Amino acid sequence: MAQAAARDPNAACSTHQVVHIVEDDELLRSSLLDLFQANGIEAEAFEDAAAFFSQVSRATSGCLLVDVRLPGVGGIDFGRQLKASGYDLPLVFMTAYGDVATSVVAMKTGAVDFLQKPLLTRELLDAVSAAFAIDLENHQRRLFQQAVRERAATLTRREDQVMRLVVSGLMNKQIAFELGISEIMVKLHRGSMMRKMQVTSLAELVRHSVILL
Numbered sequence: 001m002a003q004a005a006a007r008d009p010n011a012a013c014s015t016h017q018v019v020h021i022v023e024d025d026e027l028l029r030s031s032l033l034d035l036f037q038a039n040g041i042e043a044e045a046f047e048d049a050a051a052f053f054s055q056v057s058r059a060t061s062g063c064l065l066v067d068v069r070l071p072g073v074g075g076i077d078f079g080r081q082l083k084a085s086g087y088d089l090p091l092v093f094m095t096a097y098g099d100v101a102t103s104v105v106a107m108k109t110g111a112v113d114f115l116q117k118p119l120l121t122r123e124l125l126d127a128v129s130a131a132f133a134i135d136l137e138n139h140q141r142r143l144f145q146q147a148v149r150e151r152a153a154t155l156t157r158r159e160d161q162v163m164r165l166v167v168s169g170l171m172n173k174q175i176a177f178e179l180g181i182s183e184i185m186v187k188l189h190r191g192s193m194m195r196k197m198q199v200t201s202l203a204e205l206v207r208h209s210v211i212l213l
Contacts, residue, residue: 017132018062019043020089022052022078024071032065032119039125049073049081058086061139063112063131065124068095068102076102079109088138090131094119148211151197159193162186166193166202167209 019036021043023029029045036043042062046052048070064082068075079091093106096117103114112134113127155163158179165175172190176183199205 016061017042017135018060019065019128020052020056020060020062021045021065022047022049022070022075023065023067023094024048025067035121035124036128041125041128047071049078052078053081053085058088060087060089061135063090063092063128063135065092065094065128068093068106069097076105076109079106079111083110088135088142090134090138092124092127092131145211148197148208151208152212154196155193156189159189159196162189163193163197163205163209166190167206 019041021029021032023032023045024047026047029047033043033045046055049072052064066075066078070078073081075093075095079093082089082091091106091109091111092113092115093103093111094115094117095102106114112131115123115127152160152163158181161179162175165178170178172183172186175190176186179186194200194205197205197208199208
């Protein structure tokens with residue numbers, strides 16, 4: 001069985017994308033690994049959810065290809081545990097026993113696709129491609145959120161106070177009254193805060209501030 005090497009759970013998010021196969025059928029695991037390798041896609045395989053959790057960090061990128069009927073923790077419950085454990089990998093479910101109810105539940109967990117076995121190569125590759133695209137968007141979102149938090153950490157206490165009052169909708173004069181400082185000082189703190197946050201408009205500042213809640 002091919003397995004992933006253990007990774008540092010504190011490592012930075014990476015755009016090195018891997019298909020993480022979680023399937024208890026050893027023959028199918030091997031076939032899927034060969035298929036992805038033949039198509040230039042890196043993949044690694046695990047026999048169950050426990051093996052995945054023990055070897056793959058939350059910082060990993062790519063997607064998950066998961067059998068719905070896994071031994072122990074089933075595929076649907078595995079998907080729920082991923083989110084609860086801080087993993088942000090798009091899921092593609094596969095099953096030989098698909099039904100409408102199961103597929104609906106699977107899609108409600110945020111799955112990208114729900115594939116029937118025997119798997120069709122083109123359908124599988126398209127699903128993985130879509131999952132990789134979503135993963136890249138998630139990665140870029142995380143980088144942006146991290147950048148906003150780092151910028152906010154450079155604000156002085158007063159600049160942070162001004163920012164919070166600005167995004168709450170108060171005018172400079174009202175902020176001056178709230179903080180007991182002059183309107184000129186509010187303008188100075190506001191200008192410095194906007195530069196540090198790298199925003200040029202109130203609307204942009206409000207979008208950034210949502211990340212800090």
